[in-house]
């Protein structure tokens with residue numbers, strides 16, 4: 001019987017940041033580095049930073065008793081599509097987290113998360129599947145975060161905030177804390193621009209930018 005096989009899906013910017021975390025996580029449980037590959041379906045080199053790059057079809061064809069994949073692609077819609085395919089093929093979602101991630105009390109993070117170095121999740125937090133929290137992001141107390149949500153580096157998500165599925169929060173954005181029973185809500189699929197200071201609810205599908213953040217009308 002072949003052993004387990006692990007992959008970081010996406011060999012671009014996001015994947016190259018997640019790979020060292022994945023490798024470290026496996027080293028600590030005694031899995032050899034050659035059991036870890038990149039999956040990338042695009043045209044590119046066959047090795048990246050010392051790891052083999054294979055297509056999804058090739059990964060699926062490699063002998064293994066179990067396959068585990070972390071989706072290291074910042075676009076949440078792409079993650080959703082790939083997650084559905086992996087699940088249908090019996091590939092397990094894999095959560096990869098940097099060693100120095102801080103997780104406090106009563107935090108639930110759904111499967112398939114990618115938590116970069118210096119991320120902090122404080123207490124009483126619910127987070128859905130396939131969350132990405134990039135470098136130096138934090139989530140404060142009593143937040144509820146949906147599925148396929150993406151935080152770029154340095155997102156400050158303060159207390160009592162609800163972020164619905166597929167929202168994308170840009171680098172350095174600050175979201176003002178809500179109140180107990182009256183959270184500040186970032187709607188489904190909303191985009192918060194880099195450096196935005198969000199002081200009010202953001203409607204589903206809207207893009208907000210600036211300080212204070214305002215909806216950017218589509219041209």
Ligand code: UDP
Nearest residue numbers: 010011012013014015040041042073074075
């Ligand atoms: N990709 C893939 N299969 C897909 C969609 C994307 O292998 O179905 C790969 C794509 O080839 C690229 C990476 O995922 O190498 C996404 O990289 P990109 O630079 O667009 O974004 P990021 O790394 O920032 O998420």
